[in-house]
Amino acid sequence: MAAVLVSTTINGDAVEFACPPQESLLAVLRDRLGLTGVKEGCGTGDCGACSVTLDGRLVCSCLVLGAEVDGREIATIEGMAENGKLHPLQENFIEHAALQCGICTPGFLMAAKVLLDRNPQPTETEIRYALAGNLCRCTGYDKIVRAVQATATELRQLEKKKSRRKKSKKS
Amino acid sequence: MANDPSYTKQKLKVIGSRVRRPDGVDKVTGRAKYGADHNAPGQLVGLFLRSPHAHARIKKISTARAEKLSGVKAIITSEDLPDLTKGDTAARDILENCMARGRALYDGHAVAAVAAVDEQTARKALKLIKVTYELLPHVTDVDEALKPDAPVIHDYLYTNGVEPRPTKPSNLYNVAEFGHGDVDAGFAQADVVVEKSYKTEQVHQGYIEPHACVGSVNPDGTGELWVTTQGHFTYRSVCANLLGMDIAKLKVTSSEIGGGFGGKTHVWIEPVVLALSRKANRPVKAVMSREEVFRASGPASSTSIDVKIGAKKDGTITAAFAALRYQSGPFPGAIPGMPWAAIGAMTSFACYNLANVKTLGYDVVVNRPKVAAYRAPSAPMIAFAVESTMDMVAKELGIEPLDLRIKNAAREGTRACYGPVYGPIGIGATLQAVKNHPHMRARLKKNQGRGMACGFWFNFGGQTCADLNIATDGSVTLTVGTIDVGGSRASLSLIAAEELGIPYKQVKAHIGDTGSLGHNDTTEGSRGTFSSGMAIVFAARQAIEVLRERAAIMWEIPIEDIIWKDGHAKARGSKYSRLKPLSLADIAAQSPSTGGPIAGHNESVPDNAGVSFASHICDVEVDPETGGTRIIRYTVIQDAGKAIHPTYVEGQMQGGAAQGIGWALNEEYIYGDDGRLQNPGFLDYRIPVCSDLPFIDTQILEIPNPNHPYGVRGVGETSIVPPLAAIGNAISNAVGVRMDHTPMSPPRILKALEQLHAS
Ligand code: FES
Numbered sequence: 001m002a003a004v005l006v007s008t009t010i011n012g013d014a015v016e017f018a019c020p021p022q023e024s025l026l027a028v029l030r031d032r033l034g035l036t037g038v039k040e041g042c043g044t045g046d047c048g049a050c051s052v053t054l055d056g057r058l059v060c061s062c063l064v065l066g067a068e069v070d071g072r073e074i075a076t077i078e079g080m081a082e083n084g085k086l087h088p089l090q091e092n093f094i095e096h097a098a099l100q101c102g103i104c105t106p107g108f109l110m111a112a113k114v115l116l117d118r119n120p121q122p123t124e125t126e127i128r129y130a131l132a133g134n135l136c137r138c139t140g141y142d143k144i145v146r147a148v149q150a151t152a153t154e155l156r157q158l159e160k161k162k163s164r165r166k167k168s169k170k171s
Numbered sequence: 172m173a174n175d176p177s178y179t180k181q182k183l184k185v186i187g188s189r190v191r192r193p194d195g196v197d198k199v200t201g202r203a204k205y206g207a208d209h210n211a212p213g214q215l216v217g218l219f220l221r222s223p224h225a226h227a228r229i230k231k232i233s234t235a236r237a238e239k240l241s242g243v244k245a246i247i248t249s250e251d252l253p254d255l256t257k258g259d260t261a262a263r264d265i266l267e268n269c270m271a272r273g274r275a276l277y278d279g280h281a282v283a284a285v286a287a288v289d290e291q292t293a294r295k296a297l298k299l300i301k302v303t304y305e306l307l308p309h310v311t312d313v314d315e316a317l318k319p320d321a322p323v324i325h326d327y328l329y330t331n332g333v334e335p336r337p338t339k340p341s342n343l344y345n346v347a348e349f350g351h352g353d354v355d356a357g358f359a360q361a362d363v364v365v366e367k368s369y370k371t372e373q374v375h376q377g378y379i380e381p382h383a384c385v386g387s388v389n390p391d392g393t394g395e396l397w398v399t400t401q402g403h404f405t406y407r408s409v410c411a412n413l414l415g416m417d418i419a420k421l422k423v424t425s426s427e428i429g430g431g432f433g434g435k436t437h438v439w440i441e442p443v444v445l446a447l448s449r450k451a452n453r454p455v456k457a458v459m460s461r462e463e464v465f466r467a468s469g470p471a472s473s474t475s476i477d478v479k480i481g482a483k484k485d486g487t488i489t490a491a492f493a494a495l496r497y498q499s500g501p502f503p504g505a506i507p508g509m510p511w512a513a514i515g516a517m518t519s520f521a522c523y524n525l526a527n528v529k530t531l532g533y534d535v536v537v538n539r540p541k542v543a544a545y546r547a548p549s550a551p552m553i554a555f556a557v558e559s560t561m562d563m564v565a566k567e568l569g570i571e572p573l574d575l576r577i578k579n580a581a582r583e584g585t586r587a588c589y590g591p592v593y594g595p596i597g598i599g600a601t602l603q604a605v606k607n608h609p610h611m612r613a614r615l616k617k618n619q620g621r622g623m624a625c626g627f628w629f630n631f632g633g634q635t636c637a638d639l640n641i642a643t644d645g646s647v648t649l650t651v652g653t654i655d656v657g658g659s660r661a662s663l664s665l666i667a668a669e670e671l672g673i674p675y676k677q678v679k680a681h682i683g684d685t686g687s688l689g690h691n692d693t694t695e696g697s698r699g700t701f702s703s704g705m706a707i708v709f710a711a712r713q714a715i716e717v718l719r720e721r722a723a724i725m726w727e728i729p730i731e732d733i734i735w736k737d738g739h740a741k742a743r744g745s746k747y748s749r750l751k752p753l754s755l756a757d758i759a760a761q762s763p764s765t766g767g768p769i770a771g772h773n774e775s776v777p778d779n780a781g782v783s784f785a786s787h788i789c790d791v792e793v794d795p796e797t798g799g800t801r802i803i804r805y806t807v808i809q810d811a812g813k814a815i816h817p818t819y820v821e822g823q824m825q826g827g828a829a830q831g832i833g834w835a836l837n838e839e840y841i842y843g844d845d846g847r848l849q850n851p852g853f854l855d856y857r858i859p860v861c862s863d864l865p866f867i868d869t870q871i872l873e874i875p876n877p878n879h880p881y882g883v884r885g886v887g888e889t890s891i892v893p894p895l896a897a898i899g900n901a902i903s904n905a906v907g908v909r910m911d912h913t914p915m916s917p918p919r920i921l922k923a924l925e926q927l928h929a930s
């Protein structure tokens with residue numbers, strides 16, 4: 001079958017690729033585009049290691065076809081640090097030892113970012129359910145949840161500071 | 172006394188601090204390269220054809236049609252892998268496990284492999300290979316395999332360890348006995364004797380990263396292998412031996428490893444990938460699918476165990492006995508001379524001080540995948556049986572289970588059930604910590620229960636080789652040959668910083684490939700930080716000698732007048748008061764003109780890794796309607812000897828506990844009557860997810876290992892040993908049923924509850 005030509009945006013950059021119609025987005029990202037930060041743990045949607053966002057929505061890239069992403073926006077772990085600065089989640093994952101082997105880490109970071117973007121004040125239970133689609137065999141999740149909690153607190157304080165600064169500017 | 176490993180009580184400055192790991196940024200940005208993240212120019216895709224049958228004779232494999240398919244570059248069957256093992260039966264078993272030789276021995280056993288230009292072509296080629304099988308009777312259950320009418324898997328296996336030698340082959344390939352005293356006399360003295368039989372189903376290590384490698388063999392006989400492994404030196408020698416290559420001509424690079432837990436201590440696809448590459452004369456990359464990982468890479472044994480414990484009214488145990496039946500897949504256990512049930516038998520009663528103890532390990536072959544080590548291999552199953560029985564004994568005697576354990580706990584001077592006499596050990600201290608822990612006094616609600624259990628693991632040292640090199644700016648490179656699964660590069664850098672007296676940030680640790688160091692044993696038995704750490708201590712001390720020599724040259728004074736303190740060479744005595752101390756960087760800067768590069772090096776076999784003990788406390792809530800069990804609260808208390816990096820030690824304790832929880836409640840290999848694995852995927856083989864678990868509290872105790880300068884003991888494995896029994900005991904205390912079969916899944920609990928209510 002002829003390859004499909006796809007134009008898409010990945011981590012803010014315009015990208016074009018051609019792939020066979022049955023090829024997964026995961027295979028495209030890893031094997032065609034060299035974005036090997038996206039991991040494959042199962043290929044069947046059960047482990048979350050391949051998590052990316054598609055138009056801001058968290059998906060398992062192993063369950064999406066490369067051909068489906070034409071005209072859409074993808075974000076992967078490779079784009080999480082901005083301007084040479086790690087995202088607070090990345091900082092806290094290192095600081096709290098939320099990774100041991102680290103194979104699950106890109107997926108967890110993507111899932112945690114989607115959670116915090118939507119719900120800046122998640123409870124422990126909300127965090128646990130938001131991350132339930134990502135398997136980690138090393139950590140027992142304890143330090144992952146703590147890293148996410150710490151990030152949420154940090155980001156909230158940052159927001160407060162920002163809004164205070166805004167207010168003081170106004171007055 | 173540069174290489175004296177004795178514990179010195181030296182005051183530690185950076186050891187024990189919670190620094191950031193050197194590979195952290197790479198791992199949170201996706202830059203770290205794991206097994207499947209490497210590609211070689213012109214590489215082919217390798218795929219395996221696997222047997223759908225549990226036991227079958229392979230009458231014919233015809234590859235002609237597949238070979239003709241455009242894009243197929245090589246096809247391998249056992250005919251392409253001549254047996255070069257020269258009577259080494261362990262090596263022959265490895266070869267046969269990598270590729271079936273005349274018989275498929277389990278569902279998933281590789282029968283052929285293909286290298287093609289892309290995955291699609293390789294898949295098509297697999298479909299075109301025709302294998303003609305003749306089905307043979309199979310057996311997958313350990314107890315069934317021991318029955319007199321069971322199909323005998325190998326006509327060449329005779330039971331080892333019994334007198335007289337059996338006259339007929341059988342599936343029972345080894346019997347091992349351990350213990351001391353007279354158990355019959357001991358049971359006769361007992362006021363209470365409890366006997367119980369248990370079963371534990373097969374579980375998989377479940378590392379999230381599947382096995383993956385890129386192999387490349389050149390026509391001149393040299394080769395390279397990039398692979399996710401716990402032991403690249405071992406992989407090198409095994410692959411070279413099986414393929415008839417010179418060990419030194421094969422360079423193996425260990426990728427970042429996405430979990431192993433013992434499962435990446437053995438070769439699976441690697442020798443075949445190298446053979447494919449040799450045949451195709453192109454690099455070949457192969458990545459197992461998750462299904463292949465479950466069907467064809469080593470899980471832990473399923474087991475069947477009997478335990479008998481006798482005690483006096485005051486709680487003194489008078490005798491203890493255990494019979495362990497472990498299956499190891501179709502081949503004898505992976506460690507020659509130390510099969511899986513034998514290891515389990517050794518650990519059985521290691522927590523206790525017993526006058527009379529006997530354990531028997533029966534090792535059995537079945538038609539399941541070859542068993543591999545899984546974190547404290549063989550110990551969790553027998554701990555489930557022993558620690559459950561301990562609770563039953565306590566109940567019979569009417570004393571607290573914790574007190575029964577405290578009363579009988581092993582201590583310094585105790586003769587262990589597997590022979591040696593203990594030095595200073597931590598079991599008593601962990602039990603006392605349980606007693607004092609607020610968790611023990613927390614209120615429980617309806618259908619909730621609390622349980623506790625103990626666990627033991629030997630720990631291991633092994634052959635080790637490490638380098639420490641000082642750059643001219645004073646920064647330090649460590650090159651080690653053990654792999655890093657959970658932050659050991661940080662721990663090793665802390666050790667170098669401690670010895671040299673420099674900041675942690677000045678040190679960078681690397682895992683060297685097989686071309687850069689001498690042989691290092693596989694990273695197993697919790698040996699990474701212990702053994703490489705010891706080698707780094709000695710390498711650093713050697714480098715300090717060189718630094719002193721260089722300072723002597725710079726100052727033109729005798730070396731005896733120079734000491735190394737706080738990262739500086741200092742001249743001793745008032746006559747040198749004008750000499751300002753030289754920092755490591757000062758000396759390194761001058762090294763080109765004082766004798767060249769400054770380095771330290773060490774090869775050793777650190778022994779006495781220091782046995783490790785843990786006690787776990789667990790609260791569960793059982794839903795009597797569904798039989799589902801939730802972990803409400805969990806506490807791990809473990810002796811680490813000395814925690815080099817406490818956060819990573821906690822991580823090991825939590826991770827092991829979580830794996831034990833999965834083993835206890837959910838995880839099991841389910842085989843059909845046809846001998847096929849029915850749940851080879853994460854959907855149906857369900858490991859704990861984030862929402863299944865609470866925070867896992869940890870308490871690190873530090874009872875120094877006398878055979879390590881800082882007192883370090885291995886810490887990686889013990890934490891998986893107690894959870895099964897701790898949870899079983901908690902369930903029993905919650906709803907009154909004694910579970911004797913893992914996983915303690917909802918259907919099993921419901922059935923037990925029904926039986927309880929019927930009686
Ligand atoms: S690889 Fe996509 S969910 Fe596991």
Ligand code: FES
Nearest residue numbers: 100101136137138
């Ligand atoms: S850190 Fe290894 S799987 Fe999560």
